[in-house]
Amino acid sequence: MAEGENSKGRREFINGGLRGAMLMGFGALTGLLLDRGQAEDTVWQIDPDLCTQCGNCATYCVLEQSAVKCVHAYVMCGYCDLCTSYFEPQPNALNTGAENQLCPTGAIRRTFVEDPYYQYTIDESLCIGCAKCVKGCTTFGNGSMFLQVRHDRCLNCNECSIAKVCPSRAFRRVPASQPYLLKVKPHAG
Amino acid sequence: MRFVPVVAFLLLLPLLPGSALASERFPPPDFETGYKQPQTITPHARWPVLEYLDVFVLAGALGLSAYLVMKKRSRRGIAALSIFSLAYFGFYRQGCVCAIGSIQNVALGLMGSGYHVPFSVVAFFLLPLLFALFFGRTFCAAVCPHGAIQDVVLLRPLRVPGWLEHTLGLLAYIYLGAAVVFAATGSAFILCEYDPFIALFRLTGSFEMVTLGVCFLVIALFVGRPYCRFLCPYGVLLGLLSRVSKYRVTIYPDKCIKCRLCEDSCPYGAIREPTPEPVAVGRAAGRKTLLLFMALLPVLIAIFSWMGVGIGPSLARSNATVRVAERVWREDTGKASGTTKASSAFRYTGQPPQKLYKEALQIGRRFRTAGGLFGAWVGLVIGLKLIALSVKRRRFEYEADRAACVACGRCYPYCPEEHVRLKALAEIMAKEAVT
Numbered sequence: 200m201a202e203g204e205n206s207k208g209r210r211e212f213i214n215g216g217l218r219g220a221m222l223m224g225f226g227a228l229t230g231l232l233l234d235r236g237q238a239e240d241t242v243w244q245i246d247p248d249l250c251t252q253c254g255n256c257a258t259y260c261v262l263e264q265s266a267v268k269c270v271h272a273y274v275m276c277g278y279c280d281l282c283t284s285y286f287e288p289q290p291n292a293l294n295t296g297a298e299n300q301l302c303p304t305g306a307i308r309r310t311f312v313e314d315p316y317y318q319y320t321i322d323e324s325l326c327i328g329c330a331k332c333v334k335g336c337t338t339f340g341n342g343s344m345f346l347q348v349r350h351d352r353c354l355n356c357n358e359c360s361i362a363k364v365c366p367s368r369a370f371r372r373v374p375a376s377q378p379y380l381l382k383v384k385p386h387a388g
Numbered sequence: 389m390r391f392v393p394v395v396a397f398l399l400l401l402p403l404l405p406g407s408a409l410a411s412e413r414f415p416p417p418d419f420e421t422g423y424k425q426p427q428t429i430t431p432h433a434r435w436p437v438l439e440y441l442d443v444f445v446l447a448g449a450l451g452l453s454a455y456l457v458m459k460k461r462s463r464r465g466i467a468a469l470s471i472f473s474l475a476y477f478g479f480y481r482q483g484c485v486c487a488i489g490s491i492q493n494v495a496l497g498l499m500g501s502g503y504h505v506p507f508s509v510v511a512f513f514l515l516p517l518l519f520a521l522f523f524g525r526t527f528c529a530a531v532c533p534h535g536a537i538q539d540v541v542l543l544r545p546l547r548v549p550g551w552l553e554h555t556l557g558l559l560a561y562i563y564l565g566a567a568v569v570f571a572a573t574g575s576a577f578i579l580c581e582y583d584p585f586i587a588l589f590r591l592t593g594s595f596e597m598v599t600l601g602v603c604f605l606v607i608a609l610f611v612g613r614p615y616c617r618f619l620c621p622y623g624v625l626l627g628l629l630s631r632v633s634k635y636r637v638t639i640y641p642d643k644c645i646k647c648r649l650c651e652d653s654c655p656y657g658a659i660r661e662p663t664p665e666p667v668a669v670g671r672a673a674g675r676k677t678l679l680l681f682m683a684l685l686p687v688l689i690a691i692f693s694w695m696g697v698g699i700g701p702s703l704a705r706s707n708a709t710v711r712v713a714e715r716v717w718r719e720d721t722g723k724a725s726g727t728t729k730a731s732s733a734f735r736y737t738g739q740p741p742q743k744l745y746k747e748a749l750q751i752g753r754r755f756r757t758a759g760g761l762f763g764a765w766v767g768l769v770i771g772l773k774l775i776a777l778s779v780k781r782r783r784f785e786y787e788a789d790r791a792a793c794v795a796c797g798r799c800y801p802y803c804p805e806e807h808v809r810l811k812a813l814a815e816i817m818a819k820e821a822v823t
Contacts (some may be wrong), residue, residue, distance in 0.1 A: 209567055214632040221629065225514055232497055232505045240506040242433055251733045263592040273425040277414025313421045320426070341413055351697035354482060354590075357489045358577035367733030368708065372503070379430045 224248035241372035243359040244380050247345035249369035252330035252337065258344055259361045260328070267328035267361065269306070269321050272382045275343035278316035283339040285309055285319055295324040300329050323349065342382065350378050413534055442481060443511040446531065449473055450515060453530040454523040456797070458635055461806065463797040469530035478533030483589040487512045487527065487783075488534065488622040489580050491564070492571035499572045517629055524630040524637055527624060528616060529795035534585050535616050538608040539796060545612045545655030553657055554773065556618040561769040564621030569758045575752065577708040584615060612655035616794060627791035637788045639799045641809040644785035652785070653802040658792035663783045677778045685771035689764050696763020700756035707755070713748030716741050 245256075245267065254265035280293055285307050290299040295309055306325035310318045313338040321344075328346060364371030373380065414455070418463035449469060456465040485506075497505035516527035528535045539548065548556075563579075570576045584604040587593025593601075594694045607614045616623050630636075639650050639659065650659060708730075717729045718724035720741060727735070734744065788799070800806050 214634075217632040217782070218521055218634065222518075223630070225518060228494075229510060229514060232494065233507065239504070240439075241504065249733075249737070251729070251736060253729050253733070261586075261590065261593060270428055272428050274416070276416075276425075278417045279414055299791035312423050313419060316417045316419070316423075318423075318426075339413075347751045349431055353433070354484060355433065356484060357493065357580045360581070363576070363708075364579075365731035365735070366728070375433065375436065378433055381428060381430070 202311050212277045230310045239374040239376060242350060242355050242375050242378045244348050244368055244373040245346050248381050249367045250346055251367045252334040253366055254329055255364050256296045256361050257329040259329045259364050261360050265328040266347050266349055268349045269332055269344055270347040271321055272343045275341050275382060277341050280315045280317055282319055283335040284344050345382055347379055382388055400703040408772045439508045446515055449531045450519045450527060453526040454519060457526050457529055457795045458523055461800050462606035463800055466797045468529045470536035473531050474533045474536035476591045483511050483586045487516050491579045491621055492567055492579055494803055495568045501574050507738055517625060520626045525626045525794050528609045537585055541605050541608050542612050542655055546610050548657055558769060558773060559618050560620055560624045562766055563760045564618055564624050565762045565765040566721050567621055569762045570706060573754055573758055621632040636790055637793050637795050638790055639786055640803045641807045642805055647804060650799045650802040653799040656794060658723040658789045660783060660787045660789050662785055674780055680780055681774040688771040689767035692767030693760045693764035695761040697756050700759030704752045707751050710748045710751050713744045744787045
């Protein structure tokens with residue numbers, strides 16, 4: 200039994216040594232990880248200049264209704280009567296009839312401002328982030344509508360599952376203090 | 389006036405360059421009615437201070453768990469705490485941030501790819517490891533929501549045969565190696581992608597993920613904690629650390645009387661019986677096997693790392709850059725017709741493909757190295773397992789295996805000594821109440 204006691208003591212000694220080594224390793228690791236230039240925490244966002252409106256945002260988010268929504272930068276908008284985000288390519292008439300609308304969920308609201316201008320507002324509770332309107336606006340319009348991750352909905356997954364399938368790699372981590380990449384190009388002249 | 393934008397649009401149509409470059413096709417209106425443009429709203433994320441709350445809750449839960457396991461020895465307390473953890477870290481925080489996934493953030497952060505690991509993730513990675521160094525796997529016992537969800541559904545645990553337990557146990561090591569490889573190369577976070585329970589915590593998810601989660605839960609009815617025992621990569625780290633932990637889970641409060649009552653109490657196969665007296669003949673043969681396996685270890689490492697280098701290129705396809713580069717190259721050399729979303733998105737940027745190829749080749753080389761290291765890791769793990777299996781250590785009492793025990797406390801009430809302890813305590817308390 201004395202032998203057993205001895206080996207027990209020896210094992211305890213080795214364990215203690217290993218524990219100490221591990222603790223030092225943890226210290227070094229913490230220092231290394233936290234040191235990196237005091238960088239900020241990040242959130243996911245879409246770079247609207249890279250987005251190709253492929254439609255993956257609507258289907259690949261882990262949420263039932265995607266955290267990606269269409270956002271409207273009013274300063275860039277032309278307030279067109281024939282809005283290519285709002286209307287089907289060949290609308291019957293330029294009115295709010297459902298058959299004329301491009302948005303599959305009717306999430307864009309068209310309101311009259313003054314002749315001949317109309318304001319287009321996104322109802323985010325209806326928007327599914329399919330980017331159909333974004334495509335219409337970027338291809339034929341001013342590009343004032345674009346997709347953005349809405350941070351009140353986004354779970355900020357460790358690895359964004361839309362980012363994984365984004366063909367144009369428009370998703371990237373941005374500093375949490377500036378969580379949006381808005382298009383705000385002022386009008387020239 | 390009304391049709392000005394339309395006419396402008398028609399005139400501009402042939403001139404449209406790419407597409408996103410377009411802005412200013414229709415000049416901003418000069419409103420005459422005093423209309424004010426609405427602001428683009430930017431809703432805020434979760435309050436950042438709550439991140440510190442998560443860390444605080446984690447630290448508190450770990451401390452409480454260690455107390456309940458080591459000092460109080462209360463199965464009921466451990467169960468209650470694990471239900472709290474399931475509710476908070478699982479259903480409320482929806483499984484993110486989690487210690488298991490943090491392995492990948494740490495791997496990516498250490499590779500110096502410009503990725504900064506958030507403070508909370510560092511804390512979630514290190515705190516449970518630190519606790520494991522002193523108190524064993526108390527994180528698994530009552531803090532991890534993945535462990536808790538499997539623990540609460542356990543209905544009728546079946547005993548997994550030893551050979552199967554050992555073999556399946558290796559999967560976790562391989563999974564850990566793979567997760568580090570994919571994360572460190574900046575390609576994928578496979579632990580998050582194939583996490584079985586996250587879809588259940590979020591109460592939404594793809595069909596595959598929900599099915600996977602339900603399958604795991606059904607298995608967990610009859611096989612205790614299948615994910616923890618056979619897959620969890622973080623459990624591997626915790627297991628390794630708890631081998632040298634300062635305090636350990638003991639089935640008995642004071643000493644083992646070898647009554648054998650606890651033998652079948654562990655649903656996770658972590659109780660080791662006392663060894664019979666060693667026989668001289670068996671010892672000689674055992675020594676020979678041990679020497680053989682020790683000689684085999686470097687051979688295994690060499691073979692597997694060679695294989696790892698070989699599979700490097702196929703692993704590299706998990707990287708998006710490599711995939712696009714390959715596709716663009718195939719299109720340019722006429723090996724593939726048409727374009728994919730990714731290749732057309734790349735062409736849209738107007739960058740020269742040579743730059744992309746160069747980048748992809750660089751990633752490919754990194755994958756060769758990573759594949760080799762991964763292979764060496766697999767070889768090492770298999771070799772060490774063989775060695776560990778052939779080392780016979782003498783045990784005089786019933787013991788909870790340091791690495792395999794998740795400190796759930798189910799064996800405590802099976803020990804008659806434990807009942808003695810509790811009664812004695814009750815008597816002392818009664819006496820104290822009188823005086």
